[in-house]
Amino acid sequence: MEAAEKGRSALKHQAIMQAATNVFLRKGYAGTSMDDIAKLAAVSKQTVYKHFQDKETLFAAIVLATTDRIDTMVDLVARIPANAETLEDNLTLLARQFLTGLTQPEVLQLRRLIIANADTFPDLGATWYEQGFERVLATLASTFQRLTGDGVLHTDDPLQAAHHFCGLLLWIPVNKAMFHGSPQHTDTELDHLATAGVRAFLAAYR
Numbered sequence: 001m002e003a004a005e006k007g008r009s010a011l012k013h014q015a016i017m018q019a020a021t022n023v024f025l026r027k028g029y030a031g032t033s034m035d036d037i038a039k040l041a042a043v044s045k046q047t048v049y050k051h052f053q054d055k056e057t058l059f060a061a062i063v064l065a066t067t068d069r070i071d072t073m074v075d076l077v078a079r080i081p082a083n084a085e086t087l088e089d090n091l092t093l094l095a096r097q098f099l100t101g102l103t104q105p106e107v108l109q110l111r112r113l114i115i116a117n118a119d120t121f122p123d124l125g126a127t128w129y130e131q132g133f134e135r136v137l138a139t140l141a142s143t144f145q146r147l148t149g150d151g152v153l154h155t156d157d158p159l160q161a162a163h164h165f166c167g168l169l170l171w172i173p174v175n176k177a178m179f180h181g182s183p184q185h186t187d188t189e190l191d192h193l194a195t196a197g198v199r200a201f202l203a204a205y206r
Contacts, residue, residue, distance in 0.1 A: 082150035168197035
């Protein structure tokens with residue numbers, strides 16, 4: 001009986017998190033009410049407050065939950081082999097996966113939402129960056145340092161090289177999406193950005 005109750009509670013918690021994500025992304029933080037979230041989750045407002053003490057706590061929970069998605073990307077970065085002959089192909093594959101993951105509409109919407117509320121919740125924004133993108137950068141820097149030690153790359157500052165790698169890929173599609181309000185790229189354009197970005201990177205760091 002207790003296990004069944006815990007299972008129902010977990011399902012309600014998940015429903016509230018999903019509903020909150022949808023409403024926050026659609027209406028923004030200020031425009032979202034706990035009533036909105038309860039209605040979409042098909043639970044009472046009291047149930048929402050049972051799981052989350054207030055709207056700020058719920059907002060923080062949905063923001064930080066997205067950093068779990070970074071784990072797969074971190075694993076991909078760490079596994080780049082030290083093979084000079086396949087380096088460009090391996091980096092291009094990684095670049096394309098970066099672009100696919102970081103230009104998803106929901107990811108871009110969440111990024112915009114966090115930036116819009118950075119003055120109100122600076123610690124939350126900083127934590128999201130540290131647990132997410134900064135963790136990818138650190139792993140990428142460590143990988144570039146390893147590849148430099150193996151004689152495949154030449155990086156005096158691996159972390160700066162990691163920033164350059166990501167900037168070459170993300171500058172165009174992310175900026176366009178931020179100013180237009182939605183993704184503006186096609187899959188073909190992402191393929192081109194991955195290929196061109198890696199070639200520019202290797203021209204500087206091979």
